[in-house]
Amino acid sequence: MILERPKSLADVSTHFCPGCSHGIVHRLVSEVMDELQIEGRTVGICPVGCAVTSYNYFTCDMIEAAHGRAPAVATGVKRANPDKVVFTYQGDGDLAAIGTAETVHSATRGENITVIFINNTIYGMTGGQMAPTTLPGQVTQTTPYGRDPRYAGFPVRICEMVSTLSGCAYAERVAVDSPAHVKAAKKAIMKGFRNQLDGMGFSIIEILSTCPTNWGMTPSQAIERVRNEMIPYYPLGVYKDMTDKGGVFGDK
Amino acid sequence: MILERPKSLADVSTHFCPGCSHGIVHRLVSEVMDELQIEGRTVGICPVGCAVTSYNYFTCDMIEAAHGRAPAVATGVKRANPDKVVFTYQGDGDLAAIGTAETVHSATRGENITVIFINNTIYGMTGGQMAPTTLPGQVTQTTPYGRDPRYAGFPVRICEMVSTLSGCAYAERVAVDSPAHVKAAKKAIMKGFRNQLDGMGFSIIEILSTCPTNWGMTPSQAIERVRNEMIPYYPLGVYKDMTDKGGVFGDK
Amino acid sequence: MAEERVLMKGNEALAEAAIRAGCRCYFGYPITPQTEIAAYMSKRMPKIEGGVFLQAESEIAAINMVYGAAASGVRAMTSSSSPGVSLKSEGISYIAGCDLPCVIVNVQRGGPGLGGIQPSQSDYYMATKAGGHGDFHLLVFAPASVQDMADFAVWAFESADKYRMPAMILSDGLLGQMMEPVVFPEISSAQPEKPWAAVGHNNARPHNIINSLYLQPDELEASNIQRFERYEVVKREMASAQTYLTEDAEIIVTGYGATSRIIRSAVNAARKEGIKAGMLRPVTLWPFPEQAYKDTLSTAKVYLDVEMSMGQMVNDVKLAIECKRPVHFFGHTGGIIPTPAEVLAQIKALDEKIRKGDI
Amino acid sequence: MAEERVLMKGNEALAEAAIRAGCRCYFGYPITPQTEIAAYMSKRMPKIEGGVFLQAESEIAAINMVYGAAASGVRAMTSSSSPGVSLKSEGISYIAGCDLPCVIVNVQRGGPGLGGIQPSQSDYYMATKAGGHGDFHLLVFAPASVQDMADFAVWAFESADKYRMPAMILSDGLLGQMMEPVVFPEISSAQPEKPWAAVGHNNARPHNIINSLYLQPDELEASNIQRFERYEVVKREMASAQTYLTEDAEIIVTGYGATSRIIRSAVNAARKEGIKAGMLRPVTLWPFPEQAYKDTLSTAKVYLDVEMSMGQMVNDVKLAIECKRPVHFFGHTGGIIPTPAEVLAQIKALDEKIRKGDI
Amino acid sequence: MTSEIQLAGFGGQGILFAGKVLAYCGMLDGREVSWLPSYGPEMRGGTCNCSVTLSDEPIGSPTVYNPDILIVMNEPSFVKYINEVKPGGCAFVNTTLVDSVSDRKDIDIYNIPATAMAEENGLTGGANIVMIGMLIKKTGIISMDGIESTIRKMVPPKKAQLIENNMKAIRMGYDFE
Amino acid sequence: MTSEIQLAGFGGQGILFAGKVLAYCGMLDGREVSWLPSYGPEMRGGTCNCSVTLSDEPIGSPTVYNPDILIVMNEPSFVKYINEVKPGGCAFVNTTLVDSVSDRKDIDIYNIPATAMAEENGLTGGANIVMIGMLIKKTGIISMDGIESTIRKMVPPKKAQLIENNMKAIRMGYDFE
Amino acid sequence: MAKMTVDHSRCKGCGLCVDVCPKKIIVILKDVRTAKGYNPAECSDQSKCIGCGFCFEMCPDCAIRVEK
Amino acid sequence: MAKMTVDHSRCKGCGLCVDVCPKKIIVILKDVRTAKGYNPAECSDQSKCIGCGFCFEMCPDCAIRVEK
Ligand SMILES: Cc1ncc(C[n+]2csc(CCOP(=O)(O)OP(=O)(O)O)c2C)c(N)n1
Ligand SMILES: Cc1ncc(C[n+]2csc(CCOP(=O)(O)OP(=O)(O)O)c2C)c(N)n1
Numbered sequence A, B: 001m002i003l004e005r006p007k008s009l010a011d012v013s014t015h016f017c018p019g020c021s022h023g024i025v026h027r028l029v030s031e032v033m034d035e036l037q038i039e040g041r042t043v044g045i046c047p048v049g050c051a052v053t054s055y056n057y058f059t060c061d062m063i064e065a066a067h068g069r070a071p072a073v074a075t076g077v078k079r080a081n082p083d084k085v086v087f088t089y090q091g092d093g094d095l096a097a098i099g100t101a102e103t104v105h106s107a108t109r110g111e112n113i114t115v116i117f118i119n120n121t122i123y124g125m126t127g128g129q130m131a132p133t134t135l136p137g138q139v140t141q142t143t144p145y146g147r148d149p150r151y152a153g154f155p156v157r158i159c160e161m162v163s164t165l166s167g168c169a170y171a172e173r174v175a176v177d178s179p180a181h182v183k184a185a186k187k188a189i190m191k192g193f194r195n196q197l198d199g200m201g202f203s204i205i206e207i208l209s210t211c212p213t214n215w216g217m218t219p220s221q222a223i224e225r226v227r228n229e230m231i232p233y234y235p236l237g238v239y240k241d242m243t244d245k246g247g248v249f250g251d252k
Numbered sequence C, D: 001m002a003e004e005r006v007l008m009k010g011n012e013a014l015a016e017a018a019i020r021a022g023c024r025c026y027f028g029y030p031i032t033p034q035t036e037i038a039a040y041m042s043k044r045m046p047k048i049e050g051g052v053f054l055q056a057e058s059e060i061a062a063i064n065m066v067y068g069a070a071a072s073g074v075r076a077m078t079s080s081s082s083p084g085v086s087l088k089s090e091g092i093s094y095i096a097g098c099d100l101p102c103v104i105v106n107v108q109r110g111g112p113g114l115g116g117i118q119p120s121q122s123d124y125y126m127a128t129k130a131g132g133h134g135d136f137h138l139l140v141f142a143p144a145s146v147q148d149m150a151d152f153a154v155w156a157f158e159s160a161d162k163y164r165m166p167a168m169i170l171s172d173g174l175l176g177q178m179m180e181p182v183v184f185p186e187i188s189s190a191q192p193e194k195p196w197a198a199v200g201h202n203n204a205r206p207h208n209i210i211n212s213l214y215l216q217p218d219e220l221e222a223s224n225i226q227r228f229e230r231y232e233v234v235k236r237e238m239a240s241a242q243t244y245l246t247e248d249a250e251i252i253v254t255g256y257g258a259t260s261r262i263i264r265s266a267v268n269a270a271r272k273e274g275i276k277a278g279m280l281r282p283v284t285l286w287p288f289p290e291q292a293y294k295d296t297l298s299t300a301k302v303y304l305d306v307e308m309s310m311g312q313m314v315n316d317v318k319l320a321i322e323c324k325r326p327v328h329f330f331g332h333t334g335g336i337i338p339t340p341a342e343v344l345a346q347i348k349a350l351d352e353k354i355r356k357g358d359i
Numbered sequence E, F: 001m002t003s004e005i006q007l008a009g010f011g012g013q014g015i016l017f018a019g020k021v022l023a024y025c026g027m028l029d030g031r032e033v034s035w036l037p038s039y040g041p042e043m044r045g046g047t048c049n050c051s052v053t054l055s056d057e058p059i060g061s062p063t064v065y066n067p068d069i070l071i072v073m074n075e076p077s078f079v080k081y082i083n084e085v086k087p088g089g090c091a092f093v094n095t096t097l098v099d100s101v102s103d104r105k106d107i108d109i110y111n112i113p114a115t116a117m118a119e120e121n122g123l124t125g126g127a128n129i130v131m132i133g134m135l136i137k138k139t140g141i142i143s144m145d146g147i148e149s150t151i152r153k154m155v156p157p158k159k160a161q162l163i164e165n166n167m168k169a170i171r172m173g174y175d176f177e
Numbered sequence G, H: 001m002a003k004m005t006v007d008h009s010r011c012k013g014c015g016l017c018v019d020v021c022p023k024k025i026i027v028i029l030k031d032v033r034t035a036k037g038y039n040p041a042e043c044s045d046q047s048k049c050i051g052c053g054f055c056f057e058m059c060p061d062c063a064i065r066v067e068k
């Protein structure tokens, strides 16, 4: 047995900071594309955020979307090409703040796409401002005294929210803070793509991730934070699964 | 006992079509303003939709917001003037389509405002296009063959969705299809305003309403449709109530 | 096949022609006075092989769906009216920055803000100067009849593909709502290959990337320069205008779209009174038909620009004639359509001045 | 009180000055290169009586929060950079249509699309011509130093209130990110009464309505005409420019904001070589200081417009001088800042032409 | 020759449809035609009007300001438009819903209780077409043959009853007085 | 007189802070100053540079293209900038992280193993300030007095230790060789 | 004794009051046309009105006044 | 026998592999600096590697190869 770089992950070095979870998730998505042999018919949609240049890393065809609009762009691609595999890869600012309407409506439409959602409780790329998912009390550039829900609002729990929507076929929250969790994350991502191949509807995998740079932590500390602070606030698990009911349209 | 026009409802005739529920709800909101004696310190935000000219009907100060942005406008007013009472009055296109992000985020922020949400399963003002809440199978101008969720998506259930958000203090769905339901609707609206006076956080009252004109029905038929088709799909009831917990910030 | 005249609303004629031109994806959001386009598409698209109609959750979602569909190589369109087009600005800038072809329809209404829903031409600046942030242009077509609504839909799709540019059809509530007989154009041209499209590489080519991000300033500048070189070609090849009785005209009345119809009526009336008036109607607003204006300088003593706005195209007219003649402006806003009588009065006043030697 | 010089980034100086000018509500969404404004506000506002900092869920929400706060009579501000400002277009049009005062900051970056994050001036059109749909204008201020960033924040709030217009500070990444010493202006002026504000009538007056909808065309037109009459006053009272060595200048180099600093260096260098170059820097971009340009015609043989764009202000320069002299353009885009050496080379080439009699 | 026609009444009275019938008929006659509706927000109860131009040359402004022919179906529209009719023109007035009278002598005014006639004959909502019938008789700008083929083209064949009703309404108006 | 200074190195080496110290000091001296950082997306690992101008007249372009004084703290920056220095100018090179050497004879090159010196003295991250110390000694464009009051102003008083450490680093650089 | 009156200037003749009146005493006046062109409602028999207010609750135009 | 190798051209020295190795055989090379300026990781004792792949799973830069 050999564990090595998947084929669908381009042979280039990423610009991600040392210890950033984006890198792990990139590998997982690429492995899934390899294993399902879909790279050649997949179109990936990058967000605006630290993953903005993912088009350099994933070897499938890629489209860079405007901030928050990846699900709309994915919808355009998928509706025009129902036989292609379309996924978005989005951060929490992108998906849960500016892109809220696109997230909710692609979910409620049962858009047959796969959404990879990196929840790192921060705006990474712009230097560490509050994200919708920033934890209460968390210090960020725009919550310098710690996020106070009374003024800055409460964190949004995306899996919980989209699970209420009829078009959502599958919503699972995973983390990448340990090898076991990484493996579970891959299983979830695999399921998210398989669902699309099976026409199940909208699938979202929320991945609790690190941003050592903007958290002001070492990579190891950041992993600890995922485990000790994030997972308790964002419980892992499957929030919705319509796959044995034949998906959201119930006829598969 | 005299039942008559409330003081906060301007002494003008509305432009609403015969039998349209907007008129009933306007009366209810005005009565609540009267009974709480808050008209003088209330700022109402109109949507873009058939209620766009509500600024002519409510006698409190009024602001006309861009389509879907009423909760953001309300946030601006309320943050700048925390001692004022601020409500939005929005249709389902306004609140649940273009304004989804504003709805979700004012709710998750626990914005201390009251949202009156008219769900009539249609875009009234523009002549009867599909709304996010249009029922499966419903014929509209843009679902001429009936709404097929496979292509046009599933209806959004707003109370169910916003109830998952920590900043939402109170979410109730009511209807105005019978005198008893109208009275219950008023109670809910009253509670929505009281919550604001008590600093409880975000309150939303979803009101199942008619649009005889664009449904192609008589007013009586429209009332029947609310009862027989809408209520089964959109169950009435309280979806969230944090008032006895002291509101979303838990300290009142 | 005998050409058949059918009576249709401008909005519907545009929609039908778009479909005939190979538009396979329509994404839109209702707004008066263009909703008939969406309504028509919702009826027709499901009956067409591969046809997609989707009512988006907002204008922003709609333009970004168009972005996705266009990026994957499909002819895609959206339509809206003024406030909705404002919301599309960011998306339009992205589409231009990625060199994607698509068609955007603006059936203008009165502004600013919520404004009104009656016809207007106050989005000229937005269409021709700043469809969004950054340096870029749209192809802008200005129909003046229901027939144009149909013809220009085809023209827009074809030119958009040819130059890899987003094209805008800048219409208004009058043209959208009125009915006239229309003969649908024969669609001859096959669609061009789009080897750049992101639609899956089938392991047969390197991956395609659709993107407008260039973190290195020199790369971003290079992409801008390349685009503007292409624009120079477009200017040469596309600039288009229509003239009417300009050969000997002392007074050139100019206006685009619906306004040009009113101008034509007024010019006819002026001619009846012996006034040498002519009409110059820009058909493409970007590129602006500067040469057509210059060509009128030999006889023109004065220009009268008529718009349903406070005066937006008027500066382009001045620049086109290099400020060599006075350019007067007459306009209405808010949904008031200038009448032929009003325009005639303006023409007569100018004629009077000419006669008196004041011009 | 002795004036103290403090070393600050342009973004921070602007934020601090806004607070001193009475800004009580800031709503924004992060975007490079303006995020320091939000960061600064998030630190300071909570410490101020009635001060509100709120990170909105999007630029759209932010501008509409500003709309709400401004409608209720409070001095409110938002800031963003190019793509984010595109998204605000609809909201800006509403604010203008409702005659609400507020301040909008655009710290420009390269475009179109996602573009880049380095300094740019390619949103000139968006700021001065089409901040959104419909006929309207913004007051547009173009700072050229950190001191200006502070001073113009105050100026913008005061003029916005005075004329009931939204004001835009059109800055760029260079001015936002650089530090210079700044002396904060004394704030003298009390804020004007706002009897029109929707803030609760206390049963003491008829209800106020903030609105831009006029379903009757004549009412909408009347509101537009009224607004444009006000604009005429603004043009007379506000148009502002700075000149440097223009008295005898044959070559007028013109550019706004950060670019004017580079021009000044180049003009100095040119003068050293005996070339009669001068600088004309528009300080307000709307209203455009046309008279200042006309005033230079007596000596000017040629104009050189320098921008960090593909050339957007250049047409306004031509119109200001009524096309009476040639106007050349030199620009860079994408985050490349023109160097004094490059501008000097352009000046020398023009001087050469003048000497040869080619101009 | 150019005929400018204005039709006006309450929303719901079929003003736009009547205008469309005229335009369609003109088109089938091979003429230039334009049809321009008033449009507004959906809410019911307002007035509604429509400009139709039939011409032998290209049509400039499609808005009719001073009609050659006016069709008015309610009181407010009568008041609003009757004085706009070109001298020498004519007006068709639905007297069921118009009480006012005009003292204009320079135009021909044709009165017809179209709403009452339609209702009495089981053609509720057909008053608009009754008035078209009278217009054909009085002006001849379109022909009876033309109108029949127009209605056959405009109404889908499976709605044969509708075609019948429309033709019945036309004839009622044509034969009035 | 105008001094144009360029500072460059890895992100995280305190390039921007060192530049700010110079600018601040110049300001306290009553001079015109400007400070312009490179900026980019947050992701770590890139290079970082900063332009500082100290002048007695208003500063035009704040971007330094050909510095009078260069401070380079890593290899890539050395390679990139060493040939941009104005003839007659000088360069301060952090030899701990710069291996290349330049054969330019028209500028003064001062080598100092600043990173190693800082680390050895328990001042990890203080290499930038060590280099400032040497710059003061060699160029005199700012004074030791000036730098001390600058650092006292820039560092909040409650972080007294930090002030001490910075001054220690300055002196280390100043006293080098 | 209860009394229900309809303000004809507001009534749009929607008939919702007619539907809910438990006493079935509200009628639409087919022969009356309001200024806006509607056939308004009216109480046909005040003596039977129990003042329940159902009509008031359902009236979208607040055209009804009930005294009890 | 399992084998773990680190591609130094990719390794950013984050140390996540070090943390998760059950055999504690991964070390950060303080004295080596990669082209990008990082101290890379390395397996200090191949013989103890059990090929569990934990290091591989956690490596954000896919710099690790494990053979078993
Ligand atoms: C319209 C618009 N608004 C704002 C930005 C600036 N921006 C770039 S990335 C980003 C947030 C990224 O955060 P997130 O989505 O959480 O991704 P991460 O970097 O954390 O992976 C923002 C606000 C932009 N590019 N466009
Ligand atoms: C940005 C923008 N998009 C679209 C419109 C057009 N528009 C006006 S009202 C409306 C929908 C109204 O529907 P809803 O919110 O359900 O209210 P209702 O009329 O049913 O009460 C739309 C899409 C607009 N005015 N502005």
Ligand code: SF4
Residues within 6 Å of the ligand: A015, A016, A017, A019, A020, A021, A022, A050, A120, A124, A125, A210, A211, A212, A213, A214, F042, F043, F044
């Ligand atoms: S800034 Fe944060 S999210 Fe972005 S690459 Fe660095 S660690 Fe990852």
Ligand code: SF4
Residues within 6 Å of the ligand: B015, B016, B017, B019, B020, B021, B022, B050, B120, B124, B125, B210, B211, B212, B213, B214, E042, E043, E044
């Ligand atoms: S269109 Fe529908 S929602 Fe609008 S006023 Fe009429 S009935 Fe009410």
Ligand code: SF4
Residues within 6 Å of the ligand: G002, G004, G020, G021, G022, G023, G024, G025, G026, G043, G048, G049, G050, G051, G052, G053, G054, G055, G056, G066
């Ligand atoms: S109050 Fe009750 S009984 Fe009286 S009219 Fe109204 S519904 Fe009928």
Ligand code: SF4
Residues within 6 Å of the ligand: B019, G006, G010, G011, G012, G013, G014, G015, G016, G017, G018, G040, G041, G058, G059, G060, G061, G062, G063, G064
């Ligand atoms: S409910 Fe009101 S509007 Fe409707 S018929 Fe009765 S009184 Fe008239």
Ligand code: SF4
Residues within 6 Å of the ligand: H002, H004, H020, H021, H022, H023, H024, H025, H026, H043, H048, H049, H050, H051, H052, H053, H054, H055, H056, H066
């Ligand atoms: S494979 Fe397992 S034992 Fe071997 S180095 Fe990696 S983590 Fe350690």
Ligand code: SF4
Residues within 6 Å of the ligand: A019, H006, H010, H011, H012, H013, H014, H015, H016, H017, H018, H040, H041, H058, H059, H060, H061, H062, H063, H064
């Ligand atoms: S996890 Fe990967 S990048 Fe991090 S130290 Fe280990 S090998 Fe290097």
Ligand SMILES: [Mg+2]
Residues within 6 Å of the ligand: A049, A091, A092, A093, A118, A119, A120, A121, A122, A123, A124, A131
């Ligand atoms: Mg994030």
Ligand SMILES: [Mg+2]
Residues within 6 Å of the ligand: B049, B091, B092, B093, B118, B119, B120, B121, B122, B123, B124, B131
């Ligand atoms: Mg609705």
